[in-house]
Amino acid sequence: MNCHCQLSDAGHCVEKVPIFNSLSGEELEEIAAITTAKSYDKGEMIYLAGDPGDKLFVIHSGQAKIARLSPTGREQVIRILEPGQFMGELSLFNSVPRADYAEAVKASTLCMIEGDKLKELMAAYPSIAFKIMEELSRRLHRAEQLIENINLHSVEQRLAQVLLHMSEGKREVLLNMSKGDFASQLGMSQETLSRKLSSFQEEQLIKLIGHRKIIILDPERLAEFMADPSSN
Structure with missing residues (x-):
C-alpha cells in the first residue's frame, strides 16, 4: 500500500x-x-x-x-x-x-x-x-x-580476496546474503563456491559455521593464497 x-x-x-x-x-x-x-x-x-x-x-x-x-x-x-x-x-x-x-x-x-x-x-x-x-x-x-578479478584471477584468488576484504581485519565474516547470491557476485556457481569454501576449511584457512558465518583462521596464509594459490 x-x-x-x-x-x-x-x-x-x-x-x-x-x-x-x-x-x-x-x-x-x-x-x-x-x-x-x-x-x-x-x-x-x-x-x-x-x-x-x-x-x-x-x-x-x-x-x-x-x-x-x-x-x-x-x-x-x-x-x-x-x-x-x-x-x-x-x-x-x-x-x-x-x-x-x-x-x-x-x-x-x-x-x-x-x-x-x-x-x-x-x-x-x-x-x-x-x-x-x-x-x-x-x-x-x-x-x-x-x-x-574475473578476467585475471583464479576462483581461489577471488574468494580469498573477498573474504579478507569482508573481514575488515577481523576474524569473522557474516554473509548478508545467500550463498547463491554471494557466488553470483563473485562470478562463479554456487557449487564451485561450496567446493572452494570446503577446500579452504580442509586447509585450515577458514572455519564454516552454519550457512552465513565464516571464521578466518589464518589470514596470513589466506593472503599468500590470494597472491599465489599454487604455493599452498
Missing part, C-alpha cells in the same frame, strides 16, 4: 541516505514531499528489466538485490542493498528502460522518489548531484574491479 512519506515515519529514509545528509530539515521536508513508500514481501520483484526508469528507490528497511540475467538464464547479482542505500540512479541521467531487475531479499519497505522532481531538486541543491556522482564513481570502480 502506497503512503506519503513524512519525516516522522517512513520518510526517515531520506535522512538515512548519504546523498541527503548535508541538507537542512526544511530541505529534507522538500524531499519527503515528493517521496512515497511501498512495502514488498520477501521474493517480490521491485522492478523488472525493461521497466521505465523514472524513480529513485531508497531502502528504508529490509534488503534488496539488483541482478541481471544472461541470455542463457544465468543470474548475475550486481549488488545487495541495505537500509539507507539507493538504486535506480542511472535512470536520472538517461531515459532508457532498466537493464537489470530488483528483488526484495527480505520483507522490505522502500521509499520512491520521482525522478523528474528529484532532478529539479538536484539543480536547486548541487550537493545532491555531486553526492550522486560520487556514489556512481564508487560503483563504477567496484564494477571495474569485479571485471578485472
Whole structure:
C-alpha cells in the first residue's frame, strides 16, 4: 500500500541516505514531499528489466538485490542493498528502460522518489548531484574491479580476496546474503563456491559455521593464497 512519506515515519529514509545528509530539515521536508513508500514481501520483484526508469528507490528497511540475467538464464547479482542505500540512479541521467531487475531479499519497505522532481531538486541543491556522482564513481570502480578479478584471477584468488576484504581485519565474516547470491557476485556457481569454501576449511584457512558465518583462521596464509594459490 502506497503512503506519503513524512519525516516522522517512513520518510526517515531520506535522512538515512548519504546523498541527503548535508541538507537542512526544511530541505529534507522538500524531499519527503515528493517521496512515497511501498512495502514488498520477501521474493517480490521491485522492478523488472525493461521497466521505465523514472524513480529513485531508497531502502528504508529490509534488503534488496539488483541482478541481471544472461541470455542463457544465468543470474548475475550486481549488488545487495541495505537500509539507507539507493538504486535506480542511472535512470536520472538517461531515459532508457532498466537493464537489470530488483528483488526484495527480505520483507522490505522502500521509499520512491520521482525522478523528474528529484532532478529539479538536484539543480536547486548541487550537493545532491555531486553526492550522486560520487556514489556512481564508487560503483563504477567496484564494477571495474569485479571485471578485472574475473578476467585475471583464479576462483581461489577471488574468494580469498573477498573474504579478507569482508573481514575488515577481523576474524569473522557474516554473509548478508545467500550463498547463491554471494557466488553470483563473485562470478562463479554456487557449487564451485561450496567446493572452494570446503577446500579452504580442509586447509585450515577458514572455519564454516552454519550457512552465513565464516571464521578466518589464518589470514596470513589466506593472503599468500590470494597472491599465489599454487604455493599452498
